[in-house]
Amino acid sequence: MEAIRNEENVQQLRNVQRLIIGMGEALLCYGAEISRVEETIQRVADHFQVEEVEMYVITNGLFVNVHQQEEHTSTRLKYVPSISVNLKKLCDINELSRRIEQEDLPVDTALKKLEQIRAAKNEPVWELVLSSGVGAAAFGFLFGGSMWDCLAAFVCGVILQMFFSFLEAKHANISKVLLDIVGGLLVTIICVILHRIGVSDHLDLAIAGAIIPMIPGVAFTNGIRDIVDGDYLSGCVRLLDAILVFCSIAIGVGLGLKL
Amino acid sequence: MLINAIGQLAAAFLATVAFSVLFHVPKKQYIVCGITGTLGWLVYLLVNLKFSNTLACFAATVVIVFCARLFAVWRKVPSNVFMISGIFPIVPGIGIYNTIYDIMIGDATAAMTSGLETFKAVAAIVLGIVCVFVIPNKWFRGLKL
Numbered sequence: 525m526e527a528i529r530n531e532e533n534v535q536q537l538r539n540v541q542r543l544i545i546g547m548g549e550a551l552l553c554y555g556a557e558i559s560r561v562e563e564t565i566q567r568v569a570d571h572f573q574v575e576e577v578e579m580y581v582i583t584n585g586l587f588v589n590v591h592q593q594e595e596h597t598s599t600r601l602k603y604v605p606s607i608s609v610n611l612k613k614l615c616d617i618n619e620l621s622r623r624i625e626q627e628d629l630p631v632d633t634a635l636k637k638l639e640q641i642r643a644a645k646n647e648p649v650w651e652l653v654l655s656s657g658v659g660a661a662a663f664g665f666l667f668g669g670s671m672w673d674c675l676a677a678f679v680c681g682v683i684l685q686m687f688f689s690f691l692e693a694k695h696a697n698i699s700k701v702l703l704d705i706v707g708g709l710l711v712t713i714i715c716v717i718l719h720r721i722g723v724s725d726h727l728d729l730a731i732a733g734a735i736i737p738m739i740p741g742v743a744f745t746n747g748i749r750d751i752v753d754g755d756y757l758s759g760c761v762r763l764l765d766a767i768l769v770f771c772s773i774a775i776g777v778g779l780g781l782k783l
Numbered sequence: 784m785l786i787n788a789i790g791q792l793a794a795a796f797l798a799t800v801a802f803s804v805l806f807h808v809p810k811k812q813y814i815v816c817g818i819t820g821t822l823g824w825l826v827y828l829l830v831n832l833k834f835s836n837t838l839a840c841f842a843a844t845v846v847i848v849f850c851a852r853l854f855a856v857w858r859k860v861p862s863n864v865f866m867i868s869g870i871f872p873i874v875p876g877i878g879i880y881n882t883i884y885d886i887m888i889g890d891a892t893a894a895m896t897s898g899l900e901t902f903k904a905v906a907a908i909v910l911g912i913v914c915v916f917v918i919p920n921k922w923f924r925g926l927k928l
Contacts, residue, residue, distance in 0.1 A: 556863065557863070609807070610807040611861075618861055655801040659798050663872075666794050728880055728881070728884065739874055741874070742806070745912060752913050
């Protein structure tokens with residue numbers, strides 16, 4: 525009898541570990557800051573009465589060690605190589621962790637919910653393309669551009685997002701640095717052409733608006749937050765990422781202007 | 784003047800909502816995201832009337848991040864949702880462009896000037912985020928919204 529109980533406990537513990545590591549991985553991947561990942565893992569583990577949970581979370585990976593009744597210790601490591609920001613899924617997982625606590629969801633149900641969240645479809649591509657264009661155009665206006673500058677920025681934003689979505693759909697494995705250089709180059713060339721044929725009045729405002737969708741806002745803000753929270757390592761990695769993207773865009777735009 | 788200001792605020796709203804779509808923010812939070820960005824831009828415009836660009840960036844960032852944390856408690860979502868898209872209008876895109884342009888045409892003096900101006904704006908944003916995030920989470924959670 526004792527043996528069976530133990531067996532069940534071990535199984536339960538394994539599932540809890542699967543759940544918390546899955547949630548942690550998803551949170552990291554969708555653009556959460558380190559402290560949120562740690563807090564979520566801790567809360568879920570506490571809720572399922574894991575005796576001891578020890579974790580180490582950095583920008584691109586997490587280690588979780590759970591320990592129960594002396595003999596059962598298990599450590600798992602999850603590598604999170606790429607971050608694709610998705611704030612909706614981030615909210616959903618946040619909601620899930622709250623529901624686990626408040627509604628006392630069993631582990632299996634929570635695991636299923638987690639799978640559902642991760643498998644959920646994103647917005648259609650045209651929505652992203654359109655919003656990238658509108659965003660770029662609005663920035664052209666904020667910087668003081670005329671309606672024609674906004675139009676140029678809109679065209680650039682649309683083409684840029686189409687380019688990125690196309691590559692994403694192809695699962696092309698291109699380094700981020702190269703991608704941002706090409707993005708900057710693409711934007712600049714289109715803007716210069718539109719300027720030459722007389723669409724936009726101010727080349728600078730159109731380009732400045734059009735490069736905004738590429739600015740690494742998430743890496744930048746999360747990097748600062750991580751540093752404020754005392755996660756210096758992750759914060760530095762993220763800020764480095766942000767600076768690298770900034771520089772890549774600059775190189776791309778510079779190349780385009782030189783041509 | 785007034786019409787221009789309203790146009791600016793509308794553009795800031797539109798820009799913020801567009802970026803929240805780009806970052807896959809849940810649909811029911813679009814409006815709140817837009818409000819965050821618009822408030823930030825309003826503060827930026829007002830402070831910029833009298834003071835420097837850097838100070839305006841700082842004040843606007845403080846307002847945006849504060850609102851983001853407040854709204855996060857109200858709407859029960861992570862504050863990132865409002866902060867990331869809300870902060871975009873303050874990003875010194877034109878400064879970044881000018882710096883690149885000045886470097887490319889080989890005007891070192893102008894590049895230094897615009898580079899420094901951009902750097903100051905970014906530093907102000909960093910400082911603004913830091914200032915609000917040192918406020919403990921408990922204070923926000925304690926609010927009954």
